[in-house]
Amino acid sequence: MANNVTRAAVTITIITSSLMVLIDMTVANVALPDMMGALGATSEQITWVLTSFAMAEAICIPLAAFLTRRLGERHLLLYSILGFILFSALCGQAGSLMEMIVFRILQGLFAAPVIPLSQSILIQVYPKEEQGKAMAIFAIGVMVGPVLGPAIGGVLTEHLNWRWVFYINLPVGALCVLLILRNIRISNQGEAPMDWLLITTMALGIGLLQMVLSQGNEKNWFSSNLILFSSITSVVMIAAFIIRSCKTRGDIAPAWMLMNRNLGISCLLVSLFAVGTFGVLQLQPMLFQQLYNYPVQTAGFMMAPRGIASAIVLMMAAPLMDKVDTRWMVLLGLALNAVGVWHMSQYPLEVDAFWLILPSVIQGAGMGLVFAPLSKLAFVTLPADCVPGGTAMFNLCRTIGSSIGIAIINTYFSYVQQEEWHSLGGSLTADNPILQNYAKWSGMEVTSTVFLEKMAAMLHQQSTMLAFVYCFTVMVAIYIVLIALIPLFKRKVS
Known part of the structure; x- marks a missing residue:
C-alpha cells in the first residue's frame, strides 16, 4: 500500500509539472495580437515569441539524459521548474x-x-507490468496540455491581460516545487563526460532546423538566402551530430539509441503523428475565426472537447494497456484520427457548431489511443539505463514533428489558397452569363463597386475554404501511412 501511495504522489507531481510546461507551448498563441501593441512589434516579428521558445526547447531536449546523469532526476526537475518560474515572471514584465x-x-x-x-x-x-498504465496517465498531460492552452490563454487575455499568460505559471510552479521537494526521491546521479563537438553540432543543427521551419513560410522559403543557408548548414550539422553520436554512444543527445528497432519506429511514427496532429491544431482556430467568425475565446473553448475526449479515452484504456497488444490500440487510434479529420475535410461554409466539434471529439479519442501505447512500444525493449536517453529522443522527435507539421501546413495552406483564388477568379469576367444573371438576381450591375466587392469577398471565402479542405485531406493521408508502419514493431511488447 505504501508503494501505491508513493507512486500516486509521484504521478501527481509529474503530471502537474508536465501540464504547466505543455500548456505554455500554446497558451501564448491567442495573446499575440495584444502583445504586438504592448511590445511595439509587427505581425511578422511577434511570431518570434513562439519561435524562440520552440527553438530553445528543441535544442535542450536531447541533453535531458546527459543532465540527468550529471544532476540526478530530483535536482534536474527542481532546477528546471525553478528556472521556468523565474523566466515566466520575466516574460510577463517584458517591455520590449x-x-x-x-x-x-x-x-x-x-x-x-x-x-x-x-x-x-x-x-x-512503475513496475514493468504497470508501465502501460503509467504511460496512459502521462499521455493525458501530453495530449491535453497543448489543446487546453488556447482556451486558457483566451480566458486570461480577455478577462485580465496577456501578461497573465505568463504570470499564471508562478502559483502553479510554486505548487510544483513543493510537490517535487516532498515526493521525488529518484536520483541516478553519476559521471557523464562532456562532448563539446557533439553538443555544438546538435545545437546548431536542431536550432537552425527549428528556425527554418518557423520562419520559412514568412520569408518565402528558399528564395531567402537566410533560409537557404540555414537549411544547408542544418543538414550538415545534423548529419555530423548523428555520426558523432553513433560513434561515441554517449548520454548527450543519444541518437545512436534509434538503432533500437521499437524506439526507432516509435520516433518515426510519433514525429509523423505530430505533423498531422499539430497541423490540425494550427488549422482549426483559423477556420473557426476566419470563416465561421467565432470570437477568440469561443474558438478556444471549441477546441477543448478534443482534449477532454483524449483524457476520457486514456482513463478508460489505462487498465487495458498492460493486458492487450498495444499495436492494436495504436491502429485503432490512428483510424479514429483519420475518420475525425476526414469529417473536417467535408466541412461546408455553413455548419452548426455541433458538427464542428464532433470530428474534434472523434480525433481526440483517437489521440488518446496513440501516444500512451506508442510510448510503451518505444521503451519496452530498452535496457533500464537507456530509458532517460530514449525518452529524450522520443520527445525530441515529437517536438520537431510538431514544428514540421505547422510549417508544412502553413506553406501548403498559403499555396492552395492562392492557386484556388486564381482558378476560381479566372472565370469571373463581365461577359460571363452566369455572373450576369447572379448580378441581376442581386439587383446590381456587374460593374458596380458594391457587386465587385461582394464577389471579391466570396472569392476569398471560397478559396480559403478549399485550402482548409485540401490541408485536412493531407492529414488523413498521413494517418493512413502511419497505419501501414505498425506491423514493423516487434511482437513482444511486455
Missing part, C-alpha cells in the same frame, strides 16, 4: 520584443528537460 525573445529562450531551455524527465521518472517508478 527583444526582452521577450531573450526571456522566452531561457524559459524554453528550462522547460525542455521536464517532459522527457517526467516520462523517465514514471517508467522507473
Whole structure:
C-alpha cells in the first residue's frame, strides 16, 4: 500500500509539472495580437515569441539524459521548474520584443528537460507490468496540455491581460516545487563526460532546423538566402551530430539509441503523428475565426472537447494497456484520427457548431489511443539505463514533428489558397452569363463597386475554404501511412 501511495504522489507531481510546461507551448498563441501593441512589434516579428521558445526547447531536449546523469532526476526537475518560474515572471514584465525573445529562450531551455524527465521518472517508478498504465496517465498531460492552452490563454487575455499568460505559471510552479521537494526521491546521479563537438553540432543543427521551419513560410522559403543557408548548414550539422553520436554512444543527445528497432519506429511514427496532429491544431482556430467568425475565446473553448475526449479515452484504456497488444490500440487510434479529420475535410461554409466539434471529439479519442501505447512500444525493449536517453529522443522527435507539421501546413495552406483564388477568379469576367444573371438576381450591375466587392469577398471565402479542405485531406493521408508502419514493431511488447 505504501508503494501505491508513493507512486500516486509521484504521478501527481509529474503530471502537474508536465501540464504547466505543455500548456505554455500554446497558451501564448491567442495573446499575440495584444502583445504586438504592448511590445511595439509587427505581425511578422511577434511570431518570434513562439519561435524562440520552440527553438530553445528543441535544442535542450536531447541533453535531458546527459543532465540527468550529471544532476540526478530530483535536482534536474527542481532546477528546471525553478528556472521556468523565474523566466515566466520575466516574460510577463517584458517591455520590449527583444526582452521577450531573450526571456522566452531561457524559459524554453528550462522547460525542455521536464517532459522527457517526467516520462523517465514514471517508467522507473512503475513496475514493468504497470508501465502501460503509467504511460496512459502521462499521455493525458501530453495530449491535453497543448489543446487546453488556447482556451486558457483566451480566458486570461480577455478577462485580465496577456501578461497573465505568463504570470499564471508562478502559483502553479510554486505548487510544483513543493510537490517535487516532498515526493521525488529518484536520483541516478553519476559521471557523464562532456562532448563539446557533439553538443555544438546538435545545437546548431536542431536550432537552425527549428528556425527554418518557423520562419520559412514568412520569408518565402528558399528564395531567402537566410533560409537557404540555414537549411544547408542544418543538414550538415545534423548529419555530423548523428555520426558523432553513433560513434561515441554517449548520454548527450543519444541518437545512436534509434538503432533500437521499437524506439526507432516509435520516433518515426510519433514525429509523423505530430505533423498531422499539430497541423490540425494550427488549422482549426483559423477556420473557426476566419470563416465561421467565432470570437477568440469561443474558438478556444471549441477546441477543448478534443482534449477532454483524449483524457476520457486514456482513463478508460489505462487498465487495458498492460493486458492487450498495444499495436492494436495504436491502429485503432490512428483510424479514429483519420475518420475525425476526414469529417473536417467535408466541412461546408455553413455548419452548426455541433458538427464542428464532433470530428474534434472523434480525433481526440483517437489521440488518446496513440501516444500512451506508442510510448510503451518505444521503451519496452530498452535496457533500464537507456530509458532517460530514449525518452529524450522520443520527445525530441515529437517536438520537431510538431514544428514540421505547422510549417508544412502553413506553406501548403498559403499555396492552395492562392492557386484556388486564381482558378476560381479566372472565370469571373463581365461577359460571363452566369455572373450576369447572379448580378441581376442581386439587383446590381456587374460593374458596380458594391457587386465587385461582394464577389471579391466570396472569392476569398471560397478559396480559403478549399485550402482548409485540401490541408485536412493531407492529414488523413498521413494517418493512413502511419497505419501501414505498425506491423514493423516487434511482437513482444511486455
